[in-house]
Amino acid sequence: MRTYLLRRCLYMIMILLGASMLIFFLYSLTPGDYVDNNMNLSEQRKAELREIHGLDRPIIERYINWMANIFKGDFGYSLAQQRSVIDLFQDYIWNSFLLAVVATFFTWFFAVVIGVLTAYKQYSLFDTLVMIGIFAAMSIPSFFIGLFLIKVFAVDLKLLPPGGMITTGSRAVGWEYIKDVLHHMLLPVAVMVMLGVGSLTRYFRSNMLDVIKQDYVRTARAKGLKERSVLFRHALKNAMLPAITLVGFELPGLFGGSIIIEKIFNWPGIGQLYMQSFTVRDYPLLMGFTMFIAILTVIGTLISDILYHTSDPRVRL
Amino acid sequence: MKKQQYILVVLLVIISVLTAACSSNEPNKNPEVTNSPANLDNASQKPEQTENVLVQPIAATDLSKLPDRAKQRTDTIIVGLVNPSGAFTPYFTQVGYDGNVNSVLYTPLVRIDENGLPIPALAEKWDISDDLLTYTFYLRDGLKYSDGSPMTTADVEFTWTLLHDPAYDGINDVVETKIRGGQAYKEGKADSIEGIRIIDERTIAVTLEDTNATALTVLGGAILSKAYYGKDYKFGNLDYIKTLHANPITNGPYKLEKFVPGQEVRFIANEHYVFGKPKTEYFIYKTTEGDTWQFIETGETDYGGFSATTDNIEKLKNLGFVNLIPSTASNYGYNQFNLEKEHLQDKRVRQALTYGLDRELIYVDSRQGAGSVANIPSSPILWSYTEEDINSYPHDPDKAKELLEEAGWTVGTDGIREKDGQKLKIHYLGSKSQNTDIFIAVAKENYQEIGVELVAEQFPDFNTLSAKVKSGDYDMASFSTTIISDPSQGVSRFIKGETKGYENKKIEELYAQGLATGDIEERKKVYHEMFKILNDELPVMFSSYTKSITAMNGRIEGFVLNPLSGIAYSLPNWELK
Numbered sequence: 001m002r003t004y005l006l007r008r009c010l011y012m013i014m015i016l017l018g019a020s021m022l023i024f025f026l027y028s029l030t031p032g033d034y035v036d037n038n039m040n041l042s043e044q045r046k047a048e049l050r051e052i053h054g055l056d057r058p059i060i061e062r063y064i065n066w067m068a069n070i071f072k073g074d075f076g077y078s079l080a081q082q083r084s085v086i087d088l089f090q091d092y093i094w095n096s097f098l099l100a101v102v103a104t105f106f107t108w109f110f111a112v113v114i115g116v117l118t119a120y121k122q123y124s125l126f127d128t129l130v131m132i133g134i135f136a137a138m139s140i141p142s143f144f145i146g147l148f149l150i151k152v153f154a155v156d157l158k159l160l161p162p163g164g165m166i167t168t169g170s171r172a173v174g175w176e177y178i179k180d181v182l183h184h185m186l187l188p189v190a191v192m193v194m195l196g197v198g199s200l201t202r203y204f205r206s207n208m209l210d211v212i213k214q215d216y217v218r219t220a221r222a223k224g225l226k227e228r229s230v231l232f233r234h235a236l237k238n239a240m241l242p243a244i245t246l247v248g249f250e251l252p253g254l255f256g257g258s259i260i261i262e263k264i265f266n267w268p269g270i271g272q273l274y275m276q277s278f279t280v281r282d283y284p285l286l287m288g289f290t291m292f293i294a295i296l297t298v299i300g301t302l303i304s305d306i307l308y309h310t311s312d313p314r315v316r317l
Numbered sequence: 318m319k320k321q322q323y324i325l326v327v328l329l330v331i332i333s334v335l336t337a338a339c340s341s342n343e344p345n346k347n348p349e350v351t352n353s354p355a356n357l358d359n360a361s362q363k364p365e366q367t368e369n370v371l372v373q374p375i376a377a378t379d380l381s382k383l384p385d386r387a388k389q390r391t392d393t394i395i396v397g398l399v400n401p402s403g404a405f406t407p408y409f410t411q412v413g414y415d416g417n418v419n420s421v422l423y424t425p426l427v428r429i430d431e432n433g434l435p436i437p438a439l440a441e442k443w444d445i446s447d448d449l450l451t452y453t454f455y456l457r458d459g460l461k462y463s464d465g466s467p468m469t470t471a472d473v474e475f476t477w478t479l480l481h482d483p484a485y486d487g488i489n490d491v492v493e494t495k496i497r498g499g500q501a502y503k504e505g506k507a508d509s510i511e512g513i514r515i516i517d518e519r520t521i522a523v524t525l526e527d528t529n530a531t532a533l534t535v536l537g538g539a540i541l542s543k544a545y546y547g548k549d550y551k552f553g554n555l556d557y558i559k560t561l562h563a564n565p566i567t568n569g570p571y572k573l574e575k576f577v578p579g580q581e582v583r584f585i586a587n588e589h590y591v592f593g594k595p596k597t598e599y600f601i602y603k604t605t606e607g608d609t610w611q612f613i614e615t616g617e618t619d620y621g622g623f624s625a626t627t628d629n630i631e632k633l634k635n636l637g638f639v640n641l642i643p644s645t646a647s648n649y650g651y652n653q654f655n656l657e658k659e660h661l662q663d664k665r666v667r668q669a670l671t672y673g674l675d676r677e678l679i680y681v682d683s684r685q686g687a688g689s690v691a692n693i694p695s696s697p698i699l700w701s702y703t704e705e706d707i708n709s710y711p712h713d714p715d716k717a718k719e720l721l722e723e724a725g726w727t728v729g730t731d732g733i734r735e736k737d738g739q740k741l742k743i744h745y746l747g748s749k750s751q752n753t754d755i756f757i758a759v760a761k762e763n764y765q766e767i768g769v770e771l772v773a774e775q776f777p778d779f780n781t782l783s784a785k786v787k788s789g790d791y792d793m794a795s796f797s798t799t800i801i802s803d804p805s806q807g808v809s810r811f812i813k814g815e816t817k818g819y820e821n822k823k824i825e826e827l828y829a830q831g832l833a834t835g836d837i838e839e840r841k842k843v844y845h846e847m848f849k850i851l852n853d854e855l856p857v858m859f860s861s862y863t864k865s866i867t868a869m870n871g872r873i874e875g876f877v878l879n880p881l882s883g884i885a886y887s888l889p890n891w892e893l894k
Contacts (some may be wrong), residue, residue, distance in 0.1 A: 032780025039783075040799055042815075045489050052486045080411045082404035082562060091578040155614050158384070162611035168581055168603045168618070169393050263606055268579025272606055276400060280412075281780050 001309075008305070012298050019294040020070070024063050027283050027290075034079050034281045053079065070291065076284030080277060085288040088273065095165060096257035096269035102185065103192035104250055110197050115204025116236055119212060130201075138198035146191050146264040153187060160187055163266030188265040192258065203246075207239040214238070241312050248304025252296040371630050371643040374878075377871025379637035387616030387638075387870055392598045394873065394891055396620040396884065397605035397612060403576050405565045406546070407539035408480055408487050409558055418582055418602060419539065420885035422567040424591075426454055426473070427537025429802055429881045433647075433700050434837065435534050439468075439568065439591065443537070445835055449528040452536060456519040461589040462542050463565075463572040470521035474513050475543035475550075477523070477536065478502065481510060484555045490535045495526040505552065528833040530840065531803045542566045570595045570889040580604055595889040596875070613639065619870035620884070624863075626685035633868050640876075642867040645689070647696040647880050649807065650680075650797040652745075652858040656818025658792060660741060665724040667855040670743070670793075671710045673717035673767040674760055680861035683755045691859040693848040694798075694807040698880055700837060701804035701844040707852050717767045726768070734768040742770045746785055746794040749775040753795065793858070802881045804844045805831055811856055819856040 035041065035049045050056040054065070069076065075085040114134075118127045137145075154162035161167065166180050211217065212235055220234045221227075257271030270289065277285045308315050401414040407423055410416055426440040437443075439460055444453040460468040480491040481503045492499060498511025512524040525532055541547075545566045549557040565573055570592070571584035584600040605612055609621040614636065623629045625643055633641055654661045654670075661667060680688045692709050695701045726734035726741050734741040743764065747753035757773040764771045774791075776782035786794045801807045805828065810816050812828045824847060831843040852859075869876060875890035 030780075031784030036780055036783055039796070041489070049486055052484065077559075078402075081402040082409065082411055082559060083402070088578075095579065150611055155611055158615065162615050162617060163605075164603070164617075165580055166577075168395050169390070169583065169599065169601050266605060268577075268604065272400075272579065276606075279778055 008302060012302065015298055016294060019298075020067060020291060021063070023287055023290045023294065024066060025059070027287050028059055028062065030281075032281055034283065037280050066287070070288075075288035075292070078277070078282055078285040080280045080282040081273075081285065085285050088285065089270070089289070089292065092268060092270040092273050093255055093257070095267060096262070096271060097254055098181075099185065099188055099192070099261070099267060099269065100254045100256075100258070103189045103196065104254065106189065106193045107196040107200060110193065111200035111204055112236070112240075114197070114201045116208055116231060116239075118201070119205045119208035120231060122209060134198040134201055137194040142191060142195055142260050143264055145194065146187070146261065149187050149191060150264070160184075163264070165268055188261050188267055191265075192261060200246075203243070204239060207242055208235060211235045211239045241308075244307045244311060245304050247307065248300040248302075249297075251300030251303065252293045255296055256293055371625065371641060371866060374640065374642040375634070377638050377640050378634075380871050382637040383870075383872065384614075384616030384638075387619065387872070391893060393601060394597050394599070394620075394893065395601045395603050395618045397609045397618045398582070398602040399606055400579070400604050401576075401582055401602060403578060404562045405573060405576070406558060406562050407541070408476075408485075408491075409562070410487070417883060417885075420883050421569055421571050421584060421600065421602075421888060422565055422573060423539035423569045424885075425534075425538045426456075426540065427534050428886065429534060429879070431877065431879050431886075433698075433802060433881055435537070438537075439540070440537060443533065445533070449833065449835065450526075451522055451524045452533060453516070453520065453522040454537065456521075457591055458519070460568065460591055462545075463567045463587050463589055464545075465589060466542065466544055466566075468540065468542065468568055469518045470515045471518075472540050472543045473521050474515055475547045476539075476541045477513055478510055479541070479547070479550065479555075482552065482555055484553055486555075490531075491538070494529055494532040494535050496536075497524045497526050530832045530835055531805060533835070534803070540568070542568075569885070571600050574599075590889070592889060596892045600888065613868055616870070619873055621868050623866045623868060624684075625687040625866045628685060629687075630866060633866065636868075638871050639868040640871050640873075642869065642876075642878055644865055644867060644878060644880060645696060645698050646863045646865060647698055647800050647802065648798045649691045649694055649696060649801075649862055650795070650860040651691070651694075652860055653786065653794045653796055653816070654855075654857060655789065655792050655794075656816065656856065657789060660726075660736070660739070661792060662818065663724050664854055665720040666726070666741075667858065668710070669717040669720035669724070669767065670764075670769070671855060671858050672713045672720065673769065674763050674858075675712040676710070676860060677712060679756050679759050683759070684752065687864050688861045689864060691862050693852050693859060694811075695804050695844070695848065696801065696807075696862055699801065699804055699807075701807075701841060701848075703841075703845050703848060705845065706849050712763075714763070714766050721767065721769075728768050732765070732768060733770050740770065741768065742772060743792045744790070745771055745773040746782055746791045747773065747775050748779070748782060748795065749777045756795070795860070797863075800881070804840070808844070808847055808851070811851060816856050821850070821854070821856075823850060 033050075033055055034053070035046045035055065041049070047056070054062065066076065073086070075089075077084050078088055081088055114130055118130050121127050150162055153160040161184050163184075165184050166172070166177070167184075170177075170180055172180050217230060217235050220230045225234075255270070257269040257274065259271040259275050261267065262269040262271040263275070274286070274289055277289075398414050398417055400412070401418045402410075402412045404410045404412070404415045405418055405422060407416075407419045410419060424438050426438060427435045427443065428438040430436045439457055440454045441457045442455050445451070446453075454470075454473065456468070456470060456473075462468055477491060477496065479485070480487075481496075481499050483503055483505070492503070496510055496512040498507055498509075498513075501507040502510045512526075514522045514524075516522060523536060546558065546561060563576065567573070567587070568589075568591075570587055570590050572587045574583040574585040576582050581604060582602040584602075586595045586598050586600075588594050603612070603618055605618065605621075609618065609623070612618040613621045623633065630641065633639055654667055656662060676690045680690055689697070690709070692707050693703070721734055721741070724736075726736045729735040729740070745757070745760070747756060753773075753775055757771070757775075761771045761773075774785075776785065782794065785791060798807065808824070808828060808831075811819060811821070812825050814820065827843050827847045827850075831840055831847065834840060834843075867878070872894040874892045874894055875887060877887035877890075879886040
């Protein structure tokens with residue numbers, strides 16, 4: 001186990017190094033830089049600014065500087081936002097995380113329950129109807145379903161807020177504040193769950209179908225256990241095992257933000273910020289964020305491997 | 318009807334997402350009323366769309382429809398703003414939206430009135446010497462910053478000096494006014510700027526190296542507190558300012574209460590404001606990326622800008638509780654010609670390409686009236702605008718053909734004109750947007766008719782487009798300028814080789830003349846002459862002006878439209894009924 005971890009960490013560092021090069025060079029080689037973005041600058045001033053921002057240096061030198069700073073925990077300074085990238089992450093990522101973690105929880109919850117039930121009642125009317133519903137929800141584009149819900153619940157019925165995270169100008173604190181945020185979260189979370197629950201349900205359903213046919217499930221039934229206990233304690237636990245791999249992959253998603261959902265619901269998340277930064281070529285922020293996601297992805301896979309090992313003794317590392 | 322509305326909303330979002338790339342850099346400037354008609358030259362082709370084209374402002378018709386959310390808000394006005402980033406120090410902002418925030422936090426020495434002319438603000442008056450090189454500003458009595466400290470000419474000197482620091486990486490306007498001794502300070506050869514002279518606490522004079530008519534408003538900008546922003550200043554290092562962005566000390570009508578990133582900027586009335594505390598206690602800029610409809614409709618915001626399409630106007634009218642104010646933005650769109658290509662160096666070819674294009678259809682009709690055709694580099698709302706002696710280049714394929722024949726381009730076997738074995742092909746670059754799609758569809762057909770082949774390429778964002786233009790591999794590229802407050806800004810691209818391949822001594826001369834005098838009537842004459850030449854020579858094809866609609870909650874009184882100073886101009890007088 002220890003040698004495994006050591007080896008894994010070595011690989012991780014190599015992967016991240018490769019990723020950092022890819023990220024840095026891809027962004028630096030994209031046509032146009034931050035200075036180009038301002039049409040009103042004269043060529044002379046552009047040259048001055050490139051010098052101030054260090055954009056005139058050789059690309060290798062810039063890469064080494066960037067990496068050296070990242071090792072010091074400094075992801076750079078956003079040119080457009082005029083703040084350090086880490087500070088910006090602090091401001092925006094937790095909003096994205098809040099939305100994602102709640103949505104992921106409900107997605108998994110519904111996916112497991114529906115997956116188990118549909119597998120248990122395979123090919124029944126219930127199974128068919130649920131599958132039709134799930135596919136329908138998956139197929140509708142998120143911006144459409146989002147706007148539709150805003151139109152119905154916010155504009156027409158005036159039951160829910162049309163967007164944002166808090167009521168504008170609200171001075172609420174404590175419990176009132178939490179209630180306000182929950183109120184604003186309802187629609188975006190609903191849309192995210194609707195879109196995400198489909199594929200996961202299919203995943204759990206097929207896993208469950210495999211497991212239900214196993215001998216140990218038959219044994220459990222033969223022992224005279226209650227059907228519920230057979231399904232959830234014996235079958236589901238085993239059906240969940242492959243899902244551990246997914247948990248690791250969810251990690252970057254939790255922090256990555258959702259560009260479309262955040263845009264439609266005016267949610268102050270990192271996805272929106274990322275998109276804006278892209279249009280103005282704010283490389284420090286773009287590279288810092290992409291690198292951050294790369295790190296999370298690598299850590300996520302490591303976590304899922306370890307989880308797999310601890311929960312399934314058959315897996316040896 | 319319902320279904321149509323959904324589709325409309327969806328389309329709007331798609332468009333707003335697609336155009337975000339091009340527009341995100343421009344501040345949400347507040348546009349202005351214009352009565353000047355679009356250049357509808359081809360009367361027979363004029364469509365029947367006039368019913369919803371708004372020329373005059375209309376007041377809210379039915380305030381009883383006011384949503385509860387708005388009704389309950391009695392001491393706060395909320396305006397949507399795309400996305401301020403939190404750098405609330407004038408001259409140090411990079412995002413245009415921070416500029417909007419700063420215009421509420423700071424009042425400049427000199428501001429621009431509804432007609433684009435300078436009027437006193439924190440300076441009660443100014444003198445300009447006879448040689449137009451020395452400007453003397455007289456500050457008002459009793460000026461104070463938001464922390465109660467007095468504002469004096471020392472602050473003015475500090476602000477101007479600070480911007481000459483070599484480490485300064487912002488908008489360079491103040492340096493470009495060429496204050497005497499400014500360059501020496503920047504290069505570290507002098508401890509202070511020779512041309513700036515404090516006469517007393519309320520009087521300061523500044524001497525320039527060259528005459529420059531925009532210097533008055535550029536130098537008369539926002540003034541930073543020396544006691545606060547100058548405390549840690551050392552020549553060559555401005556990093557410390559970054560730590561002050563979040564807690565500004567200001568002198569405008571409102572002071573910053575709280576900035577919630579990605580959500581809102583909260584302001585509270587400034588009791589030290591020299592013109593008296595504003596009438597409404599709280600003001601909020603709410604971050605509304607893209608779609609403002611839902612917030613206007615639910616009363617969550619009080620003010621929003623929309624494209625002046627007939628659909629939008631119809632829908633806004635139906636809301637009943639908003640005042641609608643039509644306006645034209647103070648910029649212009651143009652198709653840049655690549656003048657380094659031989660075939661475009663011939664003026665007649667450029668004129669033919671303009672005559673041959675149905676700009677009315679592209680820029681007005683297909684945009685549902687949310688634009689008008691441009692023929693000069695000045696918006697109709699600026700004092701420099703004129704239509705006198707200006708060729709409006711109506712769509713006229715015959716004239717275009719004639720000009721091309723004259724220039725030696727004859728129709729080849731495949732219907733495309735050629736000269737010396739070279740085909741007349743136009744490689745067009747545009748952004749990836751619905752408007753460009755329309756342009757390409759119409760232009761292809763139009764140019765086919767006059768024997769020109771159009772090959773179009775679209776780009777998802779501005780930087781890739783401008784990189785391609787820089788490489789020189791194009792014939793025509795679509796652009797639009799940023800907001801122009803002085804006509805000189807609209808023509809600066811035609812001098813000093815800024816437009817590659819274009820050089821005109823007369824234009825250079827007139828440009829200098831236009832900046833050499835402060836007299837508006839004289840300047841008008843100069844710019845009209847310049848516009849006439851540019852309109853004839855067409856170094857670029859002028860394309861369009863953008864029209865928009867400002868929707869404002871009907872319970873707000875005291876609003877004055879000023880496209881060049883934004884809402885900050887009348888904000889202190891806004892009052893909730």
